[in-house]
Amino acid sequence: MKARPLARDRAFSQGSNRRGTGMLIYTLKRLALAVVVTLVVSALSFGLLYLSGDPAAAIGGEAATDADIANIRNIYGLDRPIYIQYLNWIGKALQGDFGMSYYFRLPVSQIMAARVPATLILGCSAIVFALIFSIPLGVMAAIRPNSWVDRTALFLSVMGQAMPSFWLGLMLIVVFSVWLPLLPPSGTEGWEYFVMPTIVLGYFAMPAIMRLTRAGMMEVLASDYIRTARAKGLLPGSILFKHALRNAVIPVVSVSAVQFGFMLGGSIVIETVFAIQGMGYLAWESIKRSDFPTVQAVILVFAVIYIVLTLLADLLNGWLDPRIRVT
């Protein structure tokens, strides 16, 4: 068992200058990787449009004549070479212009802006919900392995891994909207509409955070400096919170960022179940309506958010743990 050295000790042993340049190189490397990944993902989401066959025919609908379709192709620029179309699209996307929605006949950016708040509220409240429950559960499970808390935590995560999220959502609606009419089943009008979706979405992020907190806490509690602290006669509470938890919680921060990204992707199912007017619901509706510019934009935005979160998590880890920077 090797304890994670404290940041202060590392600064002494390495000299702050070397530490600074190492981190800079690591940051630049990760940043370059993130940019390349973003470009490839954007090309993929642009390419989705062409999976459907002829997008011009999809816009025109069934009644369109050949002349109409040729006209549409001209208006939307679909007659130009595909790489020109991609460069145009990505260039405009960088300026926040994702084109016109085929369905709403409005700028996609305007439609998305209206849908972002609901998804962000849902994502943030779900991650907060997950952290509030999984960190204390993980810590208690680590202090007393095999106790009833540990078993409950294990049981909850085994259940969560096997339950379809949409089904849990529907069952909560049956219980809390039909049997005990406490909460509204669907909509976005007030905070009470977010209670059930938050629980469902947060629940599926809990197992990973719980497991990591438990493992990190167990490793730290077995380390030498905790034994020293105990031998010095520090209060158990102070050892637990000031010495152990602070170090154990470091990887949890980065995994939470990654889980947050996952949640945004998973929100398509939950938002559909609860009819929350967010980005996920927009994506689902747009797929059903063959509104490709909107679908592409939502995928690109989700991918970029996810890439940025992963980048931040990696940088945080690299900053806290110099061993990661070497690879």
Add this chain to the structure above:
Amino acid sequence: MEFPPIPPVEEILGPSPGQLLRRRIFTHKGLMIGGIILAVILFFALLAPVLSPQDPYAQSLTTRLSKPFWHAESTWKHPLGSDHVGRDYLSRLLYGARISLLIGFCVALISGVIGTALGIVAGYFGGRVDMVITFIITLRLSIPFVLVAVAVVGIVGGSLKVVVIVLGLLLWNRYAVVMRSATQQIRNQDYIPAAEAVGCSTTRILLSEIMPNIVNNLVVVATLEMANAILLEAALSFLGLGVQPPTPSWGLMVAEGKDFLFFEPWLITIPGVALFVLVLAINLLGDGVRDVTAPENR
């Protein structure tokens, strides 16, 4: 002069590795429970045509929404009730098990082949090859894959084949990550340079030196990914983008029952519980295989 009796050979040698493995398997509760449940579901799925009381596609508007057996007004004709167009729910449930298992198995196979090939090649060759494959894995991990799966299946048009292919092409990342690190560990063992020194071909080293030593990792990942694929198919079908009606998919059954949520909640409870039990069984089995084959147990 009297010699002490010679103990039987089994006592001197102790239990063989095979006996130890069998003992670990049969004393592992999760593995046994998961295995038995999965075997039962597999049995029902295979014998669905024989066991189903009715044709799963046969509609009957006079007996629509008849209640399952725990309600007073249930009928023997439909032990688990009937859906909104009068199709027998038990028969649909049995045929639905076939869809879930088929999708789980095919997706695990396709993604397993892709991920294992990438992982072993990256782990064995290292260097530039590893860099390229690691980049591909990073790329795959950066794709919001639930959204992409939904979009691709939705745009191409949902069907069993499309769902299998799309999920198979997306879900290989865990195989690649696990197989890569497992191969890296095996690569440092002495018998790999030994095999290289006696002139074994690369294919032979990969297939008969490395593969047998990482196959237990493969089995663990494959079971967990199979469970994952089943849940994703259910979600896609629930969103109306996966397997299309009238095919009896459990996710689709939940979607169809959603409209009757307020009065007939059992329409979503039954297929949901079926999904939960199947995925739980597969996960227990996978975790059990991991515990039983873990080297620290030997």
